[in-house]
Amino acid sequence: MFDIGFTFSLKPQFGLYGNCPFTAPGGYTNVDGYFAGIGGGKIGVMEHHQRAAGFLVGGAEDVSWGSADSPEGETKSRYGVGFFGLNTDEQGNPVYRPQCAHYLHLGFIGVTANLNYKDWPDFFLGWVGLDPRGDDGRGEKRAASPGRLQSLEARLSRSRDGLRLLARTTKARYAPDEPIVLEVELHNVAGRGRGQGEKPRDIEVYFEPVAKDQRGETSEWLLKFYAYEVYSGRQRYASPKVSVPAERRAELYHRVTLPPGAFVGRRFTFAPARQWLRPGDHFFLASYEVTKDSGMVILHPELTTEQVKKLGNEHAYVPVWTGKIYSNLATFRVERKKLAGLF
Incomplete structure (x- = not known):
């Protein structure tokens, strides 16, 4: 008033x-x-x-x-x-x-x-x-305190079976007309935890971040992303659910052997902030999931069906890491559009 x-x-x-x-x-x-x-x-x-x-x-x-x-x-x-x-x-x-x-x-x-x-x-x-x-x-609609965000991050962003997922935006602040760029990395942290009895080892990682959906459009698959407003907690983006049957995975054969301390990553570019985000503070949360039915990746994509039969599945396919992990909270701010060109 x-x-x-x-x-x-x-x-x-x-x-x-x-x-x-x-x-x-x-x-x-x-x-x-x-x-x-x-x-x-x-x-x-x-x-x-x-x-x-x-x-x-x-x-x-x-x-x-x-x-x-x-x-x-x-x-x-x-x-x-x-x-x-x-x-x-x-x-x-x-x-x-x-x-x-x-x-x-x-x-x-x-x-x-x-x-x-x-x-x-x-x-x-x-x-x-x-x-x-x-x-x-x-x-x-109160702001999420730093303590609440840290608590959420501590619960989610834990390594699992030697693998950790890290996420960060390329900038801390974005103008409304700038695309939001997110970098995601899978790290082999096996053996780094104390008191777990885990030894450093190589980890086979299935690395197919995106795949074609039923309409033939490229969409996030093994890597998925969620964007939230910090203050209200409102979800502003969620990767669509994409299911890829085994018979459609012939071209999804990329795997990476991660030695201890190594990582593999990819950069993702999202639409300019003004198209889907309001000015203010936001954060990304990423997840990486490989289900049991995707836990075997072909040794060489050139192998024919007959060659696979001769070799047998245990020699023609390589077991990869399976499970689900979440990243840290990648926070960023969308700046406000300058009013009347003043501030």
């Missing part, structure tokens, strides 16, 4: 910005510090960031209240502002946000006073059980 309180910063900063009555923004503010008062639906002292610039007919505002690591989470407001209040969000979609914003910060201290007209009807109707804006459950 409204934001009112004082801002504090550890370093001298400047802010003088107004947008009232939401049609003629003017001024500039760039403050990273703390807020004491009522702001972003929270009460108390909290982390606060405000960036805004306006030129009467257009501008942009980017304001956040609280921290993603705090129990209350972080509330963000980011949009373009302009004449007649025809605003746009970070994706360039039109939004309507009637408000009256005032930010003043000189040196180490400042004051903030905002009125959000659109929230007033929602507030009063909420007393009778109505939620026109559909935001009464927003507090449920």
